[in-house]
Amino acid sequence: MQQIPTSWRRLIIFLCALIPFAWLVFNTITQQLGADPAKTIVLFTGEWTIYFLFITLSVTPLRRLLAWSWLMSHRRMLGLFALFYGLLHLLSYLIFILGLDFSRLVSETLKRPYITVGFPALLILVALGITSTQKMMRRLGKNWVKLHRLVYLALILAWIHVLWQVRSSYFEAAVYGAIVAVLLGIRLFWAVKKNKRRVAQ
Amino acid sequence: MLIKKPSDIPSSDITPEAIYRARRDFMRGAFSVGVLGAAGMVVPGVLAEPGYVAAEAENKGPDWLKRQIASATADSHKVSDKLTPYEHVTQYNNFYEFGYNKDDPAENSKDFQPHPWSLEIAGEAGKTGRFTLEDILKGMTLEERVYRLRCVEAWSMVIPWVGFPLASLLKRFEPTGNAKYVAFTTLKDPKQMPAQKSAFSSIDWPYVEGLRMDEAMHPLTILAVGLYGKVLPNQNGAPLRLVVPWKYGFKSIKSIVKIEFTEKEPPTTWNISAPQEYGFYANVNPKVDHPRWSQATERRLPSGLFSPNIIDTQLFNGYADEVAHLYKGMDLKKYY
Numbered sequence: 001m002q003q004i005p006t007s008w009r010r011l012i013i014f015l016c017a018l019i020p021f022a023w024l025v026f027n028t029i030t031q032q033l034g035a036d037p038a039k040t041i042v043l044f045t046g047e048w049t050i051y052f053l054f055i056t057l058s059v060t061p062l063r064r065l066l067a068w069s070w071l072m073s074h075r076r077m078l079g080l081f082a083l084f085y086g087l088l089h090l091l092s093y094l095i096f097i098l099g100l101d102f103s104r105l106v107s108e109t110l111k112r113p114y115i116t117v118g119f120p121a122l123l124i125l126v127a128l129g130i131t132s133t134q135k136m137m138r139r140l141g142k143n144w145v146k147l148h149r150l151v152y153l154a155l156i157l158a159w160i161h162v163l164w165q166v167r168s169s170y171f172e173a174a175v176y177g178a179i180v181a182v183l184l185g186i187r188l189f190w191a192v193k194k195n196k197r198r199v200a201q
Numbered sequence: 202m203l204i205k206k207p208s209d210i211p212s213s214d215i216t217p218e219a220i221y222r223a224r225r226d227f228m229r230g231a232f233s234v235g236v237l238g239a240a241g242m243v244v245p246g247v248l249a250e251p252g253y254v255a256a257e258a259e260n261k262g263p264d265w266l267k268r269q270i271a272s273a274t275a276d277s278h279k280v281s282d283k284l285t286p287y288e289h290v291t292q293y294n295n296f297y298e299f300g301y302n303k304d305d306p307a308e309n310s311k312d313f314q315p316h317p318w319s320l321e322i323a324g325e326a327g328k329t330g331r332f333t334l335e336d337i338l339k340g341m342t343l344e345e346r347v348y349r350l351r352c353v354e355a356w357s358m359v360i361p362w363v364g365f366p367l368a369s370l371l372k373r374f375e376p377t378g379n380a381k382y383v384a385f386t387t388l389k390d391p392k393q394m395p396a397q398k399s400a401f402s403s404i405d406w407p408y409v410e411g412l413r414m415d416e417a418m419h420p421l422t423i424l425a426v427g428l429y430g431k432v433l434p435n436q437n438g439a440p441l442r443l444v445v446p447w448k449y450g451f452k453s454i455k456s457i458v459k460i461e462f463t464e465k466e467p468p469t470t471w472n473i474s475a476p477q478e479y480g481f482y483a484n485v486n487p488k489v490d491h492p493r494w495s496q497a498t499e500r501r502l503p504s505g506l507f508s509p510n511i512i513d514t515q516l517f518n519g520y521a522d523e524v525a526h527l528y529k530g531m532d533l534k535k536y537y
Contacts, residue, residue: 028506033506034289034292034293034303034304035285035289035292035293035303035356035358035502035503035504036293036303036356036500036502036503036504037504037505037506038500038504038506038509039356039500041506096506096509097500099509099511104495108494108495111490112492112493112494114493165493166403167301167403167474167475168297168301168402168403168404168474169297169301169396169399169401169402169403170401170402170403171399171401174401
């Protein structure tokens with residue numbers, strides 16, 4: 001990948017990230033989403049939001065562990081795809097499940113704990129998406145990094161959102177939990193190491 | 202889409218039954234002569250209904266059962282709502298023994314062997330013991346019942362079942378005065394039911410369910426052995442399942458291996474797993490929310506994306522006229 005020019009890589013990753021969306025559109029048009037397409041779409045877009053959060057948060061560890069420095073220049077786009085699928089998730093829930101009833105969106109968000117935690121996770125992604133431009137980076141300076149650390153909170157909330165919906169099998173939530181633990185654990189490990197080094201100096 | 206209100210008079214009440222039956226027999230006759238005459242089959246009522254698409258799926262099961270199902274009579278317990286197509290009824294299932302995604306049961310139950318089958322009758326009854334499915338069905342007149350099925354997950358279907366009233370079976374075993382409840386058990390066989398092996402499941406197998414005696418004896422409560430005029434597919438609970446149309450779908454236990462008359466309220470699987478979410482009664486009630494979603498509306502399947510088939514949920518799934526008296530004086534919020 002390193003040999004490929006950045007602009008080409010960008011296009012390749014962009015197109016790959018659209019594959020799930022294309023799959024969804026294709027299966028919607030050809031009516032292959034089963035008896036309850038609303039639920040299929042909401043689940044599918046929700047899953048891909050989490051997958052893109054996982055992918056985005058893997059960039060830094062991969063860069064450090066495998067020296068994939070080229071990946072760094074695509075982190076923003078990957079994060080924006082998490083936002084993209086997250087917005088599709090919310091929109092499909094609002095349109096196909098709630099029938100565009102905004103008052104029910106409010107009442108359901110307040111009433112159902114799993115939605116109560118899912119909603120702020122998405123709001124964080126929206127805030128990070130809005131502040132993802134170069135201009136905003138410059139404007140926010142040091143605060144930009146602090147703000148974008150909220151993605152860890154979004155990840156944890158998204159995981160709780162999944163966990164709270166478990167009715168019988170914990171398998172999926174357990175796998176997600178393991179990934180979340182690795183992604184956050186490795187950062188915690190580095191932070192502790194860095195701190196120790198600083199203290200030693 | 203026809204939304205039937207509980208106050209509606211069924212068309213069968215308006216047309217004198219004799220004429221109604223005669224018309225159905227005529228249509229059925231005409232249909233079988235015209236289309237299936239060569240196969241020499243008698244076809245249950247639903248095949249004469251407009252909008253029915255003949256199922257392609259293979260009709261597994263012993264010949265005696267196929268013959269008995271083929272001779273089922275159309276019953277007057279029939280809602281006029283549009284039927285959910287066969288492929289959705291058989292491809293969109295909750296049957297956690299075969300996996301927890303909706304398409305898992307159809308996929309993972311292919312090798313399940315529901316024949317031969319036997320049923321154990323136990324508890325507070327004059328006659329108990331083990332009976333083959335053939336024994337159970339001997340002399341039983343099968344009926345076709347078109348019922349709404351409301352899942353606790355806020356989707357619903359309309360399904361033409363083939364079965365017989367549970368009451369007619371229970372009476373045979375002479376329940377004693379101590380028999381206040383009926384407990385049901387599903388097969389536990391991890392070799393055939395792969396998800397029972399999962400270490401991540403919160404369900405304690407086998408799946409168990411129960412009804413109060415008067416609910417079990419209610420004429421709407423049936424045991425089904427078929428749907429859409431065919432042998433019940435594995436994913437729908439072959440060979441024998443309960444159907445209680447005014448309760449959420451999870452009460453309608455599948456692949457029953459044991460029926461026991463009990464004096465005390467029997468444990469029920471989802472109530473053990475999450476008591477705050479699933480009560481013993483599980484009556485369909487738009488006023489009592491599930492903690493995770495509202496029960497005020499439901500998606501009637503198939504529900505198109507841009508023409509979502511969202512309808513208001515009716516108390517007792519629209520069967521209030523028939524069953525409300527069973528719960529007279531009970532606080533349905535407490536006994537949910």
